[in-house]
Amino acid sequence: MKNIFKTILSLVLATTILSCSESDKVIDQVVDGTTNGAILRLISTNSNVLNRSDATTFWSVTVEEQDVEDGKLMESVELYVSLRDLSDGNGTTVAKDALVKTIPASDFSTGPLGLPRATISATFAEAEAAMGLDASKHAPGDLFVFETRLKLTNGQTFGAADAGGIITGGFFSSPYVYNAALVCSPKPGDYKIDMRDTWGDGWQTSHGSGGTGITITLTNADDSTTVLQVGMCSPYNDGGQWLTTGSCTPWPAGTADPTVDYSTASEIITVPVGTKLAIWNFPGDAHSEIGFTIFAPDGRQLLDVADGTGAPGLLPVTNCL
Numbered sequence: 001m002k003n004i005f006k007t008i009l010s011l012v013l014a015t016t017i018l019s020c021s022e023s024d025k026v027i028d029q030v031v032d033g034t035t036n037g038a039i040l041r042l043i044s045t046n047s048n049v050l051n052r053s054d055a056t057t058f059w060s061v062t063v064e065e066q067d068v069e070d071g072k073l074m075e076s077v078e079l080y081v082s083l084r085d086l087s088d089g090n091g092t093t094v095a096k097d098a099l100v101k102t103i104p105a106s107d108f109s110t111g112p113l114g115l116p117r118a119t120i121s122a123t124f125a126e127a128e129a130a131m132g133l134d135a136s137k138h139a140p141g142d143l144f145v146f147e148t149r150l151k152l153t154n155g156q157t158f159g160a161a162d163a164g165g166i167i168t169g170g171f172f173s174s175p176y177v178y179n180a181a182l183v184c185s186p187k188p189g190d191y192k193i194d195m196r197d198t199w200g201d202g203w204q205t206s207h208g209s210g211g212t213g214i215t216i217t218l219t220n221a222d223d224s225t226t227v228l229q230v231g232m233c234s235p236y237n238d239g240g241q242w243l244t245t246g247s248c249t250p251w252p253a254g255t256a257d258p259t260v261d262y263s264t265a266s267e268i269i270t271v272p273v274g275t276k277l278a279i280w281n282f283p284g285d286a287h288s289e290i291g292f293t294i295f296a297p298d299g300r301q302l303l304d305v306a307d308g309t310g311a312p313g314l315l316p317v318t319n320c321l
Helices: 002-018 026-031 124-131
Strands: 038-047 049-051 058-067 074-084 095-104 116-123 143-152 177-183 189-197 214-219 225-230 264-271 277-282 290-295 301-305 313-315
Touching: 038 116, 038 143, 049 124, 058 074, 058 143, 058 177, 074 116, 074 124, 095 116, 095 124, 116 124, 124 143, 225 264
Parallel strands: 049 177
Antiparallel strands: 038 058, 058 116, 074 095, 074 143, 143 177, 189 264, 189 290, 214 225, 214 277, 277 313, 290 301
């Protein structure tokens, strides 16, 4: 792999020398006209969720440095953080390019390919302090955006501004920028989900004749997980696509009467005391017929999805401790 990289980099350099009038060559994106390039390849994303209720939760990636001298040019990696304010109700916060920490080359160890490799991380507390923010300046749904910048002993620095698509993906896999979602620990109690179907035949979500329901993944006090599921049963399948056995609402799985009009139903899910996280996910709406409203234990409306408008993915359900 090292030799392949060096060969590619050499060819890129040669191409740039022969065709320097073309400003969009790969090497222009990597080294901006210099003679030596380097990348910080992403090996794995270890954690990309920050719990604002727990200052010790962390963002983490494992990266591998590669340059034309197989890592000998690396001096350090600087980690920066910015806030992407996506939440409503608390104004707009601007916080950009705050230095969190510097990781020296000596903190890297030799990986399986003979190249420097390290796990880079930052806690919620470290990132928040670097930007000079407090809880009034951010909310669940916002993003902490981390950027790694690679510094070489020859004075060069490489970051997101230097990398085009061929560097951030594919063979090089060097994105430099990583998003971490801001979440919080939920208040315990009984959460009510009122469900609707405009056709009156239950829910068809991820499948035209059924599918899974809304899933709620709880991270428990001991870091184990529990997956709950809520949805209206479909009369068109036997319930086998559900993640859990037992019943769905309003019928036991597989016993729905297709002649009965089932347009509404309600269900309760319980979030236990000590739950660290609750991640809500909606599988989709195959026929644009589904709507639902989620209420907190104290009766406050947390989320309303109008009939036929729900898109698959994470649901912004937050009720923070």
